[in-house]
Amino acid sequence: MTQIKLYNSATKQKEAFTPIDENHVTMYVCGPTVYNFIHFGNARPAVIFDCLFRILNSAYPKVTYARNITDVDDKINAAALEQKVSINEFTQKFTTAYQEDMANLGNLTPTLEPKATDHIQEMLDINQVLIDKGYAYESEGHVLFDVTSNENYGKLSNRNLDDMQAGARVEVADYKKHPMDFVLWKPSDTGTTGWDSQFGFGRPGWHTECVAMINKHLGKTIDIHGGGRDLLFPHHENEQIQGQCCQSETQDYVNYWLHNGMLNIDGVKMSKSLGNFITVRELLEQHDGELLRFALLTSHYRTTLNWTKDLLTQSQQALDKFYTVLRDTQDIKAGESDINTNPVVMALYDDINTPQAIAALHQISTDLNKKEGNLELLKAQFIQGAQILGILNKDPESYFKSGDGLDEASILDFIEQRKAAKKNKDFAGADKIREELLAQGIEIKDTREGVIWQRVR
Ligand SMILES: [Zn+2]
Known part of the structure; x- marks a missing residue:
């Protein structure tokens, strides 16, 4: 079999892909935070990793592909509170919308679509393991990861602690030992979203959920972890160190890290403040999903x-x-x-x-x-x-015939009239009908099998 090669962000080179188990390949991709219709930039990883899912399926007998749904987050909590609905009710609408949009872009349904809120206990268990092993600590209702506790922190994204501090807007808080220490669990006020736990009433930080879902559904070490390049730091760095610290020193958390590049609109980064922010839904209202998918695939990921x-x-x-x-x-x-x-x-x-x-x-x-x-x-x-x-x-046939404008019955009617004109040797009349159709976006061709028509785009 021909060797699949993948560029591994962890080693910064293209490597031969060797799965842990030839009979079962595992892949995890970070999905959306469902507080809104997703922006078009988020469609790129979904399409790219769907393509990789298909590639792997062509080469291996079984592939499990998990793409998660982040359904708890401070933006979600605030929006749900404002609308006086539960976070589940609030996120369900956007989860369904995301799944519909992804299907309309021609993506296969992933094997698993786990939700963060279904894994709160697993996240708490990870926090406890990290505390017990000396990698995390409790402080004022928070659980924090101690970034100085493991020398591998920063390796994935190739940053040292000084770079990180200089480049990030870190929250300096007196409950942290080091400004870069990141939150695994944080306290919630009564009345806001939270869960009872051994650390008090609170909610998880973002970076633990993927570790919890990977460990539960795919195993301690997975073959491939994917996501947008913007997730490399801090999300994947923070995920990697937790995944690594949860298990033995010799066992890796992820064997191949893959990151897709960003998407610009007319040469400019997409952002709300620049007014060039487009949702997948808006684009799907204007264009066929296959066209959007094809356009996304024209550049290397x-x-x-x-x-x-x-x-x-x-x-x-x-x-x-x-x-x-x-x-x-x-x-x-x-x-x-x-x-x-x-x-x-x-x-x-x-x-x-x-x-x-x-x-x-x-x-x-x-x-x-x-x-x-x-x-x-x-x-x-x-x-x-x-x-x-x-x-x-x-x-x-249906590709060329689907679209707006004249309906099929009218088009066939015109074609019949043209046929009759030709039969009566009224060639000028026949040409006129052809031109009229073309003016309405319908092209007709005479072939040996008869007249065929299509819409001109
Ligand atoms: Zn993730």
């Missing part, structure tokens, strides 16, 4: 993706081309495609190189159009590659 109108136009053209190939090769039966010789899949096995995989799809479609080579093999490679990218799964 580790680069910064620049989201522009041109990117969408080019992506639409590429999808139109690919669906045209599928429509025009409907009579070619797909043969058998060996994963190991499929250039699309090989690009994906090489650190999820989606732009190269898309380039390979272009090459195959050119060959298919020219009717060059082993057409049955090319068709099989085309379909297999597209499946792992999670695209081109619509019926090509």
Whole structure:
């Protein structure tokens, strides 16, 4: 089998991927904090790691992919309090919305979607283990991780304590021994969200939940942990050190850390204050989910993706081309495609190189159009590659026919009128009907099989 290679943020190099258990690969990706509709930047990790899930599924018999839901957080607590509803009621709406949005982008449902609030006891247990081992301490109703207790703190994100302090707006509080000590548990006032515990009534800090869910559902050491690069510090650094300290010194918490790059809008970082903040939901109202997914996959996941109108136009053209190939090769039966010789899949096995995989799809479609080579093999490679990218799964006819404007019955009516005009040798009249249709965004073509039509985008 061809070797899958992945860039590991922990070692800062591309490495051969070797799972702990060849028969069962484990992957965890940090999901959203559900206090709002998610912004489009959050769609990128979901699509990238869905693609990796498909890659792993093509190579291993079983893959467990967990993507969590952070459903407790100070923003959630404040919003729920303001609306006088429980945090569960408040977060359910946005959890469902997130799951719908992710499905509309063509993502498979992860194997597990654990929620933070279902793992409070597991988080408390981790806090206790860390206290017992001397890595954490209690102070004024808080449990804090002592960042000076383990020399590995900072290794993942390549920072030392001085850098961190200089770069972060750290809360200096007298209950902390060191300003960078981070909160594992914090006290809640009565009337706000909280749980009874051996440390008093309170709520968890963010960084423990992923450790708790990983340990419970996937094991002490997992193969792959993914997320956006913005999570590397402090979230993943703080997660890594807890995961590591919970177990023996020799056992790792995560074997491969993967981080995707950020997303800019027209060259500018997306932010609420700049007014270029777009939610996935807003984009899905304007565009088909497959188009958004394709556009997200056109850049390598580790680069910064620049989201522009041109990117969408080019992506639409590429999808139109690919669906045209599928429509025009409907009579070619797909043969058998060996994963190991499929250039699309090989690009994906090489650190999820989606732009190269898309380039390979272009090459195959050119060959298919020219009717060059082993057409049955090319068709099989085309379909297999597209499946792992999670695209081109619509019926090509309906792809070209779906959309706004004239309904199908009216279009067919025009086509009949044109046929009648041609029969009566009224060619000027037939051309006029064709032009009228084109003006309404409908293109018609005469083929040996009869007249076909499609919407022009
Ligand atoms: Zn996380």
